[in-house]
Amino acid sequence: MSEVYPYKNSNLPIEERVKDLVSRMTLSEKISQMLHESPAIPRLGIPEYNWWNECLHGVARAGIASVFPQAIGLGATFNPDLIYQIAEIISDEARAKHHEFVRNNDRGIYKGLTFWSPNVNIFRDPRWGRGQETYGEDPFLTGELGVAFVKGLQGNDERYLKLVATPKHYAVHSGPEKLRHQFNAVVNNKDLRETYLPAFKKCVKEGHAASIMGAYNRTNDEPCCGSKTLLIDILRKEWGFDGYVVSDCGAIDDFHMHHKVTKNAAESATMAVNNGCELNCGNTYESLLTAVKEGLVSEETIDKAVTKLFEARFRLGMFDPPEMVLYANIPYSVNDSDEHRKMTLKAALESIVLLKNENNLLPLQKNLKKIAVIGPNADSLDVLLGNYNGTPSKYVTMLDGIKNKVSAEVLYAKGCELTGSSKEGFKDAIEAAVKSDVVIACMGISPKLEGEEGHVEGSDADGDRLNLDLPGVQKDLLKELKDTGKPIVLVLLNGSPLTINWAKENIPAIIEAWYPGEEGGTAVADIIFGDYSPAGRLPVTFVKSLDDIPPFEDYNMSGRTYRYMEKEPLYPFGFGLSFAEFEYDNLWLSSEKISVDDAIDIYVDVKNVGHVKSDEVVQLYLKDTESSVKVPKYELRGVKRINLLPGEKKTVKFEFKPRDMALIDNDGRCILEPGLFTVYEGESQPDEMSQELMGRKVLSKTFEITGDLRELVY
Structure with a gap:
C-alpha cells in the first residue's frame, strides 16, 4: 500500500497540508508556481493552473455567460444588496464553468477560480478610459459596493472559498493609460488615506478579500507591485491582510524597463517578492532562481510566498474530492439561465x-x-x-x-x-x-x-x-x-x-x-x-x-x-430623477450631543407621495463644520435603496460610529475632533444644483461632539 502524504489528507488542517506539500517541492518547482501560468508537477499530483480570470460584471472571456451592466452602471444602483446578489450569481456561473472545464481537461486561461475583480479604484478624472470599470468617484460608495461584491464572490462556507476575489489596482491608480507603465502618482498622506485607500481597506477588513492586485504605476516613487509602504506597512501590518498579492500583468518587468528603479529582471523580481508580491502575472519571476543564487532573495521568502498561493488553492477545494466541496456541485445548467x-x-x-x-x-x-x-x-x-x-x-x-x-x-x-x-x-x-x-x-x-x-x-x-x-x-x-x-x-x-x-x-x-x-x-x-x-x-x-x-x-x-470640486457641475454626483415623488420628513437624531466615544443614530421618514410604485435612494451626507484641516464639503456616509408603493411611508435608520465621523489630517492620521457636525438626508447631495434639479430641499440637523480629540485606528 502506497504512502498517503499529509498534503493529500483532507482531514488535516489546510496549514499543515500546505506546509507538507511545499516542503516536498524543489526550488525550481516552487518558483514555477509563482507565475500566473503555473505548470503541473506530476510527481506531486499538482495539476497545471492558470491564475488569470476576470468577472468584472459577469464571468468574462470564457464563452457564454450572463452579462450584467458594466461596473459604473452597478455603481449607479447605489445598492450593495443587489451587488451581493449579482456577485453570488457570477460565482455560481464561475464555479459551474470551472468544473465543466476541468472535466474536459481544459485548464487554460480564464478557466480557474481566482478572479481579478472588482476594480475599486476611484474614478477621479472623467478622462480615464477604465473609469467604466469602477463604481465611481466616492470612496464610501466604492467601499460598500466593493465589499458586497467580494463577499458575494467568495461565499460564506467556513471551510472553502467559493472563488478568490481580487480588488484592484492597489493603489492610487486612475490614468493616464498611456503612461501607466512609467507613471509616478504623487499623492499626499491626506489624499492617500482619505480617498485612494478606503475602499481597499474595507475590502480587506470587512470583505476579507483573499487576494489583492497591485497597480502598474509607482506611488510616491515606489512601484506599487514592489512597494514596502503599500504591501508591507499598510496592507499587511496595518490591515492584517493574510492573503496573497498578484502583480498586474507585466508590471514587474516595468520596474527595470520603464520605471528604471532596478537594473534587470532578477532585481525586479527581488524587489517584488521581498516586499510581499507572491504571484507574478507575467514571467519575470523565472529570474528568481538567479536571484536566490545571487543571495538577493532567500529560499525562506520563496517558501512563504508559495505557501500563501497554495493556501488559496487548498481553500478553493482544489485538492479535495468534489463531494466534499459544496461549490463543486453547482450544476452547469445555472450558467446563462x-x-x-x-x-x-x-x-x-x-x-x-x-x-x-x-x-x-x-x-x-x-x-x-x-x-x-x-x-x-x-x-x-x-x-x-x-x-x-x-x-x-x-x-x-x-x-x-x-x-x-x-x-x-x-x-x-x-x-x-x-x-x-x-x-x-x-x-x-x-x-x-x-x-x-x-x-x-x-x-x-x-x-x-x-x-x-x-x-x-x-x-x-x-x-x-x-x-x-x-x-x-x-x-x-x-x-x-x-x-x-x-x-x-x-x-x-x-x-x-x-x-x-x-x-x-x-x-x-x-x-x-x-x-x-x-x-x-x-x-x-x-x-x-x-x-x-x-x-x-x-x-x-x-x-x-x-x-x-x-x-x-x-x-x-x-x-x-x-x-x-469648486466649479458648478453639469450634473452632480448622487443625482437622478424618478416618475414618483418622495417626501422626506421627521429627521431626528438619537442625541444632539455625544462624546467622542459614542455612536449616534439618524432616522428619517420617507413617503411616496406620487402615483407609481418606485425605488428611492436615500442618501446621508456628513459635514464636519469646525474641522482643523481642510475636509470635503460633505461626504456620503450612508445609502439605502428602498421600494415604496404610492402612499407608503418607511422610516430609514443609519448609524454613525466614531470612525464614521473622523477626519484624515494632513499627516494622514485618522482623528475625531470635538465640535459641530451637520447631517444631510434626502434623495440627493445637499448642493444647490441637486436641490434645484430635484425640486426639493434636503433635510439637515446639527449635532455636537464633546470631549478630547481622539486618534483612531485608520
Missing part, C-alpha cells in the same frame, strides 16, 4: 439614471402610432457589454427593446456613425423623425472609444478620452432632429461622463443607460414606456468642461469630484 437573465434585467433597471424629464414627457404612451429610433448606438451589441465582459447567448439592443415593447411602427435610422464627419445618414434619420410621433435618439460612445491601454481601437489617447463631447457629428444630428419639432428622448450609452451641455438645455428627456448588459434594451424600454420608475443615481460627477478640473496627471484631490 433564465433566472440569471432576469437578474441582469433587474440590475439594468436599477442602474439607469433619468437626467431630465421636462413637462413629464416620460413615460411615453404605448399607443403611439410611429416611433423613430435613431442613432449609432440604437442597434449596437458593443454598447451593451462594456469591457472585461462575457458573451451573452441572447441580447436586446435599444432598438430590439423598443420593438418588443410596443405595437407601434418603429422606424429605424442609424443617422451617423459613432465617430467621423460623414452626414450621409442624416436624410434618412430626419425623414424617420418627421414621420413619427416621437424620436428616441440613442447616442454616446462605446468601448471602442474608451478602455484599457492597448485594447481600444478608436480612443484618442491610448484608451483615455481627451474630449468629453458627443463624438463625430452626433450633436449635429441631434440638433437637426430638434429642428423637426418632434419630442425627443435622448438615451446615452457610455461608461464615463459626457459634456452634453447643449442637450441638457434643448432636449426634453435624457436617460443615462451606461453599458447596461445583455438586457439593456429591455430595461431602457421599460423605463421609457413606464413599466419601471427609474431610481439610479450618478456615481460620478458630470462636468461642464475639462477646463473645470485639474490636469489629468495631477493626483491631488483639490478641485476633483463632488467632495472638493
Whole structure:
C-alpha cells in the first residue's frame, strides 16, 4: 500500500497540508508556481493552473455567460444588496464553468477560480478610459459596493472559498493609460488615506478579500507591485491582510524597463517578492532562481510566498474530492439561465439614471402610432457589454427593446456613425423623425472609444478620452432632429461622463443607460414606456468642461469630484430623477450631543407621495463644520435603496460610529475632533444644483461632539 502524504489528507488542517506539500517541492518547482501560468508537477499530483480570470460584471472571456451592466452602471444602483446578489450569481456561473472545464481537461486561461475583480479604484478624472470599470468617484460608495461584491464572490462556507476575489489596482491608480507603465502618482498622506485607500481597506477588513492586485504605476516613487509602504506597512501590518498579492500583468518587468528603479529582471523580481508580491502575472519571476543564487532573495521568502498561493488553492477545494466541496456541485445548467437573465434585467433597471424629464414627457404612451429610433448606438451589441465582459447567448439592443415593447411602427435610422464627419445618414434619420410621433435618439460612445491601454481601437489617447463631447457629428444630428419639432428622448450609452451641455438645455428627456448588459434594451424600454420608475443615481460627477478640473496627471484631490470640486457641475454626483415623488420628513437624531466615544443614530421618514410604485435612494451626507484641516464639503456616509408603493411611508435608520465621523489630517492620521457636525438626508447631495434639479430641499440637523480629540485606528 502506497504512502498517503499529509498534503493529500483532507482531514488535516489546510496549514499543515500546505506546509507538507511545499516542503516536498524543489526550488525550481516552487518558483514555477509563482507565475500566473503555473505548470503541473506530476510527481506531486499538482495539476497545471492558470491564475488569470476576470468577472468584472459577469464571468468574462470564457464563452457564454450572463452579462450584467458594466461596473459604473452597478455603481449607479447605489445598492450593495443587489451587488451581493449579482456577485453570488457570477460565482455560481464561475464555479459551474470551472468544473465543466476541468472535466474536459481544459485548464487554460480564464478557466480557474481566482478572479481579478472588482476594480475599486476611484474614478477621479472623467478622462480615464477604465473609469467604466469602477463604481465611481466616492470612496464610501466604492467601499460598500466593493465589499458586497467580494463577499458575494467568495461565499460564506467556513471551510472553502467559493472563488478568490481580487480588488484592484492597489493603489492610487486612475490614468493616464498611456503612461501607466512609467507613471509616478504623487499623492499626499491626506489624499492617500482619505480617498485612494478606503475602499481597499474595507475590502480587506470587512470583505476579507483573499487576494489583492497591485497597480502598474509607482506611488510616491515606489512601484506599487514592489512597494514596502503599500504591501508591507499598510496592507499587511496595518490591515492584517493574510492573503496573497498578484502583480498586474507585466508590471514587474516595468520596474527595470520603464520605471528604471532596478537594473534587470532578477532585481525586479527581488524587489517584488521581498516586499510581499507572491504571484507574478507575467514571467519575470523565472529570474528568481538567479536571484536566490545571487543571495538577493532567500529560499525562506520563496517558501512563504508559495505557501500563501497554495493556501488559496487548498481553500478553493482544489485538492479535495468534489463531494466534499459544496461549490463543486453547482450544476452547469445555472450558467446563462433564465433566472440569471432576469437578474441582469433587474440590475439594468436599477442602474439607469433619468437626467431630465421636462413637462413629464416620460413615460411615453404605448399607443403611439410611429416611433423613430435613431442613432449609432440604437442597434449596437458593443454598447451593451462594456469591457472585461462575457458573451451573452441572447441580447436586446435599444432598438430590439423598443420593438418588443410596443405595437407601434418603429422606424429605424442609424443617422451617423459613432465617430467621423460623414452626414450621409442624416436624410434618412430626419425623414424617420418627421414621420413619427416621437424620436428616441440613442447616442454616446462605446468601448471602442474608451478602455484599457492597448485594447481600444478608436480612443484618442491610448484608451483615455481627451474630449468629453458627443463624438463625430452626433450633436449635429441631434440638433437637426430638434429642428423637426418632434419630442425627443435622448438615451446615452457610455461608461464615463459626457459634456452634453447643449442637450441638457434643448432636449426634453435624457436617460443615462451606461453599458447596461445583455438586457439593456429591455430595461431602457421599460423605463421609457413606464413599466419601471427609474431610481439610479450618478456615481460620478458630470462636468461642464475639462477646463473645470485639474490636469489629468495631477493626483491631488483639490478641485476633483463632488467632495472638493469648486466649479458648478453639469450634473452632480448622487443625482437622478424618478416618475414618483418622495417626501422626506421627521429627521431626528438619537442625541444632539455625544462624546467622542459614542455612536449616534439618524432616522428619517420617507413617503411616496406620487402615483407609481418606485425605488428611492436615500442618501446621508456628513459635514464636519469646525474641522482643523481642510475636509470635503460633505461626504456620503450612508445609502439605502428602498421600494415604496404610492402612499407608503418607511422610516430609514443609519448609524454613525466614531470612525464614521473622523477626519484624515494632513499627516494622514485618522482623528475625531470635538465640535459641530451637520447631517444631510434626502434623495440627493445637499448642493444647490441637486436641490434645484430635484425640486426639493434636503433635510439637515446639527449635532455636537464633546470631549478630547481622539486618534483612531485608520
